Amino acid sequence: MEHIIQSFKNIDTSTISDALDKLGIEGQCLGIRSNSVQWKIAGRAFTVKYGPVDIQKGTVGDFIDDVNPGEVVVIDNQGRLDCTVWGDIMTGVAKRKGVAGTVIDGVSRDTNRSLELDYPVFSANRYMRTGKDRVQVDAVGEAVSIANIRVRQGDIVVGDADGVVVIPKEFEEKVLAVATEIEAAEDQIREATEKGMSLKEARQYFNYHSLQTKGV
Structure with a gap:
């Protein structure tokens, strides 16, 4: 299996969808x-x-x-x-x-x-x-x-x-990069809230509201 295919298989479609939104695809x-x-x-x-x-x-x-x-x-x-x-x-x-x-x-x-x-x-x-x-x-x-x-x-x-x-095959590397970034930020938010940080604080700290926003 191609490395990029395996990488996408390890990411949920919800995260990939957010990456597509951010890139306007x-x-x-x-x-x-x-x-x-x-x-x-x-x-x-x-x-x-x-x-x-x-x-x-x-x-x-x-x-x-x-x-x-x-x-x-x-x-x-x-x-x-x-x-x-x-x-x-x-x-x-x-x-x-x-x-x-x-x-x-x-x-x-x-x-x-x-x-x-x-x-x-x-x-x-x-x-x-x-x-x-x-x-x-x-x-x-x-x-x-x-x-x-x-x-x-x-x-x-x-x-x-x-x-x-x-x-789209022309954008696969870019979509993967953005999806990986979103996934990492969401993992950090989960970890922070599990340690007691409020959801509002965690979202602000890890720039949650920019994760899916096109061009941000």
Whole structure:
């Protein structure tokens, strides 16, 4: 695993979100949630875009053979809640290949199988109806939208119990630096309050109110 990926995996999405806010970057995927609060993922995006099925009936999931170990499958199903694009067969293949996890702007199914295999799936919801003959893969490796957040192949995706954030690859070092700074300040505030300092004093002393403020 890349060092920067491991570093992001060790930081909560809430802290990364604060860093994105401070830098003025939109990267929080509203409404995309984990199917288990125990899961934490971090990896580079492997992007897939779905669209309505063509009259010839297109493919729904063969792209999984091309995903590299450690990558996060990021699927843009245009937020559709009426049919799924990820189920138990995809989960099994992804788990065997060492894929880090899957993020879907849409629904997933066969949730018990992903829990059984401990394969992380983040989606807008869960629904059992198949996407076969309803949707098809229109593009792989192109920019996609996840809850109105642009994700490109190779961007860093981090997910945990609080949701999913996307870090543009051009800003990954800067976001990591700011997130690390915020995390250190919050640790100092926790330690100070545990030793008896008031929360107001601790926040003032460690400049809490500037941590998430853009440009401060």
